[in-house]
Amino acid sequence: MPLVLLLAFFLGWFAVLLGSWLLFSRRRAPQGGPLPGPPPRVSILIAARNEEAAIGRCLQSVRALDYPPECLEVLLGDDASTDQTAAVAQAAMQGFAGSFRILSITDTLGSARGKANVLAHLARAASTDVFLITDADISLPASWVRGLVGHLRPGLGTVTGLTLVAGPRLFDRLQGLDWLMSLALVQMVSDRGQPVTAMGNNMLITRDAYEAVGGYESLPFSVTEDYELFRAVLAKGFGWLNLFEPAVLAESLPVATWRGLLHQRRRWLRGVEGLPWHIQLGLIYYAGYYPALLLAAGLWGGAAVLGILAAKMLAQGLLAGSAYRKVGRRAPLHLLPLFELYTLAVTAGLTGFRFSRRPFEWKGRRYSR
Incomplete structure (x- = not known):
């Protein structure tokens, strides 16, 4: 049963990421209208x-x-x-x-x-x-x-x-x-x-x-x-x-x-905690990738983990390529292996920070909430 649930998790996770890339890559930007004459003061x-x-x-x-x-x-x-x-x-x-x-x-x-x-x-x-x-x-x-x-x-x-x-x-x-x-x-x-x-x-x-x-x-x-x-x-x-x-x-x-x-x-996490519950649930599911990967290492071995990581980088590369292309920039796809380590470090660091309940700083001021 754990093997089936884990497989279902990864299939669903990659379906979400690839589906998001497909929808995003095919989107058409809304067209703005001409400014009135004279232009409005802002x-x-x-x-x-x-x-x-x-x-x-x-x-x-x-x-x-x-x-x-x-x-x-x-x-x-x-x-x-x-x-x-x-x-x-x-x-x-x-x-x-x-x-x-x-x-x-x-x-x-x-x-x-x-x-x-x-x-x-x-x-x-x-x-x-x-x-x-x-x-x-x-x-x-x-x-x-x-x-x-x-x-x-x-x-x-x-x-x-x-x-x-x-x-x-x-x-x-x-x-x-x-x-x-x-x-x-x-x-x-x-x-x-x-x-x-x-x-x-x-x-x-x-x-x-x-x-x-x-x-x-x-x-x-x-x-x-x-x-x-x-x-x-x-x-x-x-x-x-x-x-x-x-x-x-x-x-x-x-x-x-x-x-x-x-x-x-x-x-930023304070704002995320105020999002509708279904969006928060989706974010928690998306963030479950690394715990699931750790479980996969124990059940399936290192080769399977490397394959899952490679698939993740490929899927993220598709999304990054579309995102940068839509704004006229060149995607730094060569950074994706290092980006994986960066993401893991941010996820682990932020999780520890969140549950430590320590105050955070912003513009030289300290906030506890």
Whole structure:
């Protein structure tokens, strides 16, 4: 009986992965409409805390946007930075033809804390009807605003773009492979009509949707503030759209250390724990691959395990190839053997972190929930 159950598990697991690849590879991206003339004014909201090393890169990409600068309102919230974030940002935006302001965030609004509190202040200061939210460690493509705004339609509350981790180190490239394959799976689920999440470093939300939920200051505090906002917007009956296309592909700086990566993933896990039960059940089944592989080693031997690992890398290679191809990038398929070790280490490290009940850090602050 254990042999039959184990075989059924792996057959089902590979059916899910290959089925996801097939559906994703055959998907057609939704077509955005032409922008009205003149283009709508939009507000770009950026929360920053001790980001002097990254904020200049982010704002240079804002200045390079293919959108009339007079239609851009850029609001940067300085969240009690102890470095030169504000000075670097001011210098980077010197002579900008659009509107740019730095807001020093010194108090809290309602239940909002951390990044959510910064965004709550920025949304109150914004003067347009369309909010585009990104992070200080993001570099935006020139087509970003047009790519998001072009998909707006009546009743739509959020439009979520796509983000890829990019950096020169091996650790950086493994994070990039991890992100894009994960987002491809999220996109496949979203395409089936099941909302999963928004992404707080690359998203559009309309003023109507934001104000309908009362803003961040009215939402329960969450370290995954983007998911909390997304869920509240859906509850108000607004539509949503996730995009997987080059026009909205932003690049994020990688997490620099292994410790930082585990703390990032522990924070994300808080959002996963709030997903609908059937999605959580699917994620648990997917994560059961390594325990099942360990069991297979005892029952079937090393040769069978190597064959299962090779099949997994082949299936993931198909998914990665489709994901990178759809955004106009070359998939680093040669990294898949190392990616297997990376995935195993992240899974084991995050599992231990989760059950240790230790607090995690985010932007220099500690959180226990």
